[in-house]
Amino acid sequence: MALKFEILKTSGKSRLGKLHTKHGTIDTPAFMPVGTCATVKAMMPESVAATGAQILLGNTYHLMLRPGADLVEKMGGLHKFMNWDKPILTDSGGFQVMSLSGLRKLTEEGVSFSSHVDGKKFFLSPEESIKIQHKLDSNITMCMDECVKLPASHDKVKKSMEMSMRWAKRSKDAFVDRDGYGIFGIQQGGDYEDLRRYSAEKLKEIGFDGYAIGGLAVGEGQEIMFKVLDYAPELLPEDKPRYLMGVGRPDDIVGAVLRGVDMFDCVMPTRSGRTSQAFTARGTINIRNARHREDPRPLEAECDCPLCRNYSRAYIHHLQKCNEVLAVMLLTWHNIRYYQRLMAGLRAAIADGRLQEFTDEFYKKQALGDIPEI
C-alpha cells in the first residue's frame, strides 16, 4: 500500500504505532489539530509544529469554496500554500456540506448545495471530492460518506451506510495511488453492531490504507459512543490505522485509545482557545472567571507552553477582559499543547507498559478540578 503503518507495541487493545507518509511520520495514537481554512486559527504553523503536532486536518468543504482547489494546486499544494511541510489529512467535505451549506439535495450520485459564503452553487460527488483532495495534495484522503445523526432507526442507518459503502468503492476507484499518500475508508452503521460489522467487511473488500470510524460524536453522548467503540475498532483490520473522526474531549480520547483507536481530530482545543476555555490535567478552566484576576500563578505549572511558562493567570485574564488577540493566540497554543502532551503521555505509557497507571492518574486528576484560590 501507499502508506506504511507499523505497530511497535500493544497494551490491551491500545496500540503504539508509526504511520509513514511522504511528508513525514506520525506517531500514534495521534491528535490532529484542525486547520479549516488552510490555517490553524490564531497559530503560526511553526508554533503548531512546536506543540508536537505531526499532522493537520484540512477541511475540503471550506477549501473548495475559498480559495478553491485549483488555486491551491496552482500555488503548489496545501503544504506549500500554508507553510506546513508535515503530513496533512483532508476530510471529504461531505460532513460540512450537510452541516454548514444551504439548499442541499442528496442523491446516489452526490450532493448539490449552495455555499454558506456567497450562495454559489456546487456539486460534490465521491469522485469530485477525491479529485479536490488530490489537488490539495493531501497525504491522507478520506472517502466521501454520509453521516447520520443519532439516534436513528436501524432501517435509516442501514440504507445510509449501504450508500456510503457504494460511495467508498467509487472513492477508492477515483483515488490516484502514489507513494507516501493514502486513502482511508469510513465505517458507518450508527450504534448497530450488525451494521458496523457489515460496513467493515465491505471496506475490507475494497481495501484501504486506513479505516475511520465515522458517524460518532454526532450527539449520541459518550456512553453510547464507548459502547460502539467496545466492538467497532476490532472489526477493522488490525494492521491498519484506525481513526475516530471529530473526537473529542480529553476523556473521550483516552477512552477511545483504550478501545484501540489510533488517530483523532477535533476543533475542541482551537475553538476553546477562542472562548477563554483552557484544558488542563485538572479539567477545563475558564480564564475569564474573576477568581483569576489577581492570581500570579501560571495556568498549569507542569505545562511547557509559552502561556504557562511566561505569564500569570492574572495577565491572561486581563487580555481576555480587553478582548486582546494575544489571549486567543496563547490559549489556542496551550490547548493544542495540552492535547499533544496527552497523546505523548499515552504513547509513552503504552511503550512502558504502564497504560493502566497512566489512565488511572488521568481520571483522578481530571476529577480534582482547578487548584484552589490563593
Added chain:
Amino acid sequence: MALKFEILKTSGKSRLGKLHTKHGTIDTPAFMPVGTCATVKAMMPESVAATGAQILLGNTYHLMLRPGADLVEKMGGLHKFMNWDKPILTDSGGFQVMSLSGLRKLTEEGVSFSSHVDGKKFFLSPEESIKIQHKLDSNITMCMDECVKLPASHDKVKKSMEMSMRWAKRSKDAFVDRDGYGIFGIQQGGDYEDLRRYSAEKLKEIGFDGYAIGGLAVGEGQEIMFKVLDYAPELLPEDKPRYLMGVGRPDDIVGAVLRGVDMFDCVMPTRSGRTSQAFTARGTINIRNARHREDPRPLEAECDCPLCRNYSRAYIHHLQKCNEVLAVMLLTWHNIRYYQRLMAGLRAAIADGRLQEFTDEFYKKQALGDIPEI
C-alpha cells in the same frame, strides 16, 4: 542624570545615538511599537523583539483602567506582567483622557473623567500620572501635559502651553529618580515659534532626561508639521534625546529624522495590520485587493519577516477574505518589521555618511508604487 544618552555621529541635523536604560539600550533614531493594553496587538512579545524593536510604548490611560496600576505593580511591574524585558516608555495618560474618555472636566489641578470601558469616575493629575507610571515600572516616564488640536489661536495655544509647563514642573517634582529610569518633558506651543521657544526654555530650566515634541500630528498635516520641525527640535538641548510623539507614517519619520528627531511612536503599523494595509518600500499595499488573489510572489521580496519569507500574496489575500486571525498576526509582524528596517536603514546611513543617498532612494521607491501585476 538617571538615563545616559550618547550621540555617536551626526549628519546634518540627524543624530545616531544610544539611550541606556535599566532594561537595555535603545539605538536611535528609534521607533517604538505601541502596546496599549500591555500587549502589542496580535504579537507575541518575543516576535516584537525579533522585529528589532528595542522599546515599547505603554498607554497609562488604558492600563490605569484595566487592569489598574496597583495590580500591575503587584505582579512585578509591566515588564514582568507582559513578558517584555526590554525598555518601556509610558505616556502620561492625558492625551487619551482627552480623546477617549467621557465627561471630562479640566482644571489647573488636573482632569476628572469617566472610563470609556465602564463609566467609572477617575481623576488624573500630573502627580497621579507620575505615580501610576512609577507603579508600572516604566523606564521612561512622560510629563502630563495638555495637547491642543491645530489650528488654534496664539492665545489659546499660549494659555494651554503655560499650564503644561506648570504641569511639567509638578511632574518632575513628583518623579522618583532611579538609576536607569528617566522622565521626559514635553514641548508645546503648536505651530508658533515664539511659544515653542518659550516652552523649550521652561523645560530646560526644570531639566529632563529627554524632551518630547508634543502637540503635532493632531490634524495639522505634514507640511505644517515639518515647518515646526524645521526649528522646534533645535530649541531643545542638543545632548538629550528628542521624541516626536504619535508620529507617524514612514515619510513623516524620515522627514523628522532629517530635522533632528531621535524617537518615534505610532499605532500605524499595528493598526494597519488589522485593516489589511501593509507598509513596503514601494508604498502601502492593501492585500485585500483582488489583484493579489492568484499572486504567488511574496509581499516584499527583500523583507525577512515570516510573512514575506514563507507566504504568497495569494495566501495572505485568502486569509483576509476568510477573516483569519493569522492574517492580522502576519501583517502586524510585517509592518513592525518594515518600520524597524527603516529605522535600521536610517541609522546605518547616518553611520556611513550616506543619509542623503538613503533618503533620495527612499522617496524614489515610495513613489514607484507596488510591483506590477503578473
